[in-house]
C-alpha cells in the first residue's frame with residue numbers, strides 16, 4: 093500500500109511516499125527558511141506563498157523518487173493542524189483536489205502526533221509510552237495508553253525551540269537558533285552561568301521565558317556583547333556580578349552562554365521526562381519534534397533512560413524536523429483503524445492532540 097504524505101504546517105513544503113508502514117520510498121522537503129532569515133523568524137505570509145509555489149513541484153519529485161505513478165497512490169495523508177493557517181490551507185486544498193481527481197481516500201492528521209509517530213517507521217509502537225514533544229511551537233509531556241493520549245503538562249509560555257531561536261537572536265546568531273547553538277555549546281563551559289529554575293503549578297509544565305530574559309540581561313551587562321543587543325534594558329545586578337568573573341571576550345562569552353543555556357534547559361526537560369515515566373509507571377519514552385535533533389538532549393536522555401531501565405525512542409536525524417514521511421506514517425495507522433476524513437475537513441491552527 094502506498095501512502096502519500098503532505099506536510100505544510102509552517103515554512104516547509106514536504107511530500108513523501110511510504111510503502112506500507114515501514115518503507116520510506118521518498119521524502120522531499122522544500123524549505124523557505126532562507127526567505128525568513130532577514131526577519132529573524134518565520135513570516136506567515138511568506139511561508140504560505142512558498143507552500144503554494146512549491147507544492148506541485150515537491151509532489152512530482154516525491155512520486156519520481158519513489159518510482160510510482162500517481163494512480164498507484166492508495167491513501168493521501170495531510171497535516172490539518174496545528175500550525176500556520178495559510179500554510180496548512182495550501183496542503184489541505186492540494187490534498188483534497190488530488191483525492192477528488194484520483195478517487196483516493198484522504199485523511200487529515202495532527203502534526204504533533206506525527207512527530208512522535210516518526211519513531212514507528214523503524215520501531216514497533218509500544219502499547220504505552222511517555223511522549224515528549226520538543227519543537228519550535230510545542231513542549232509537552234503526554235502519556236499514551238489504551239490508544240489514547242493524555243496531556244500531562246506543557247509549556248506555559250515559550251516552546252523550547254522558540255527559546256533557542258530567541259536566545260540565538262539575542263546573541264546575534266541568526267535563525268533558526270537551535271542547530272547553531274547546539275554546535276557552539278559543545279565548545280563552551282556549561283557551568284559558566286547558572287539560571288534560576290522556574291516554578292510552575294503543574295509538575296509536568298515547562299517555562300522558558302524566564303531564562304530567555306536572564307540571557308538578555310547577561311548580554312546587556314556584558315561589555316563585549318553590547319554591540320549585539322537589540323534594545324537597551326536596565327542592567328541586572330546579578331548579571332553584572334556574574335559577568336565580572338568572565339574574560340572580556342565576546343566569543344568566549346557567547347560559547348559559554350550557549351553551553352550553560354543548553355545544559356540548563358535540557359536538564360529541566362530530561363528531569364521532567366524521567367519523573368513522568370516514574371510517576372505514570374510507563375517505561376517507554378518516545379521523543380519527537382525539531383529539538384529532538386539536539387545532541388545534548390539525545391545523550392542525556394539516553395543515559396538517564398539506561399540508568400533507570402527505560403526504553404527510549406528518538407527519530408533518526410532526517411525525521412526530527414518537519415517532514416511528510418511522519419504524516420504518511422500516522423495517516424497509514426489511522427486508516428488501518430478504519431478512519432478517513434471528508435472534504436469538509438478544515439485547517440485547524442490550534443488542533444490539540446487526541447482531537
Ligand code: KG4
Pocket residue numbers: 102226227228229230252253254256257268269270271274381382383384385386387412413414
Ligand atoms: O519540529 P520543527 O521542525 O518545527 C515545528 O513544528 O516547530 O522544530 C523547529 C525547531 C526550531 O525552533 C529549531 O531551532 C529547533 O527546532 N532545532 C533545534 C535543533 N535543531 C532544530 N533546537 C536545538 N538543537 C538542535 N540541534
Ligand code: ZN
Pocket residue numbers: 203207227228381382413414
Ligand atoms: Zn514540527
